[in-house]
Amino acid sequence: MVNDESRFEYYRKIKDVEMRSHTWEYWKPDTETRNEIEEKWQEKLRKNPNAYSGDLLRVKDIEYLHDGTMEIDTQLSTYKEHRLTMDKPDLNKRGNCLHVSGDIITSDEKLVFGLDDGLLKLIGGGVQPKRDLIFTSDYPRGKPNPEMGLYREVWEEIGINPLHYNSLTPDHTVVTPEQRHPEIMYKIELSPDSKAVEDLFQAYKTDCKNTKTPLEINEVVCLSENEIPNILEDFKTFSPKQEAEIGYIQGNIKYFLNRKND
DSSP: OTTOGGGOOSEEEOSEEEEEEEEEEEOOOOHHHHHHHHHHHHHHHHHOTTOOOOEEEEEEEEEEOTTSEEEEEEEEEEHHHHHHHTTOSOGGGOOOBOEEEEEEEOTTSEEEEEEETTEEEOEEEEOOTTTSEEOOSSOTTOEEOHHHHHHHHHHHHHOOOGGGEEEEEEEEEEOOSSSOSOEEEEEEEESSOHHHHHHHHHHHHHHHHHHTOOOSOSEEEEEETTTHHHHHHHOOOOSHHHHHHHHHHHHHHHHHHHHHTO
16 A cells, blocks of 8 residues: 555656556545645635646555556546645545656756756656546546656647657656655656757747747756756755755656666
8 A cells, every 4th residue: 555654665666557447436535634625725725716726646556566567546636635635644635646757868868857937847747637548448438547647748848749759668656755646757768869859848938939828847958967966966945845846856866867877
């Protein structure tokens, strides 16, 4: 179980991801948790009446098999439940929504990051269960799929589509005490080099401006393996939340590079 503290791991190497089961029913937390969520949400709405609360994919259970496969059981939840419960140790009180991100590597061996209001970030986000679908004979209505979610996130954030991929493979999972929802990290190898990736992003920015589509990040940053430690150590932080995010990126990238160099 993902809430088993005795087996809590920040990082776990994986080789495959299998969506074992999915139900289209929404998570129903206990009354105390539900009331706490609603109270916090109403406070948030008073500050921002347009606060987003779309559907996300909640992880009910995870099993890690000996062959490196990560098996996941899922159901529906919402962004407000995810955002307002992510620090709770008890799975039954947590939105526990599935996130996906990419360790994105250009053909000249640079890692791709986003830059959002002065904060370095990994490219990715939550799996949206009614958009990120694959269709099979067993699931004619569609079945949520994390890889489809990552394809969408990479396109929406930096304008790179799957035609630019050489490969996409699961690499590891990340769970931290501060953000206990599971995150699947994929290794994405691109055919364009870093200059082409930056050019593609600039073209995407122009398209977004012309169509009045909001950008999720301000710039793309491509860093070599030698540049990454200094950038991460020296990067400015402006709030405890951002400092925690930088710490998360530091740990994640160091883990990935260590695995990559094994």
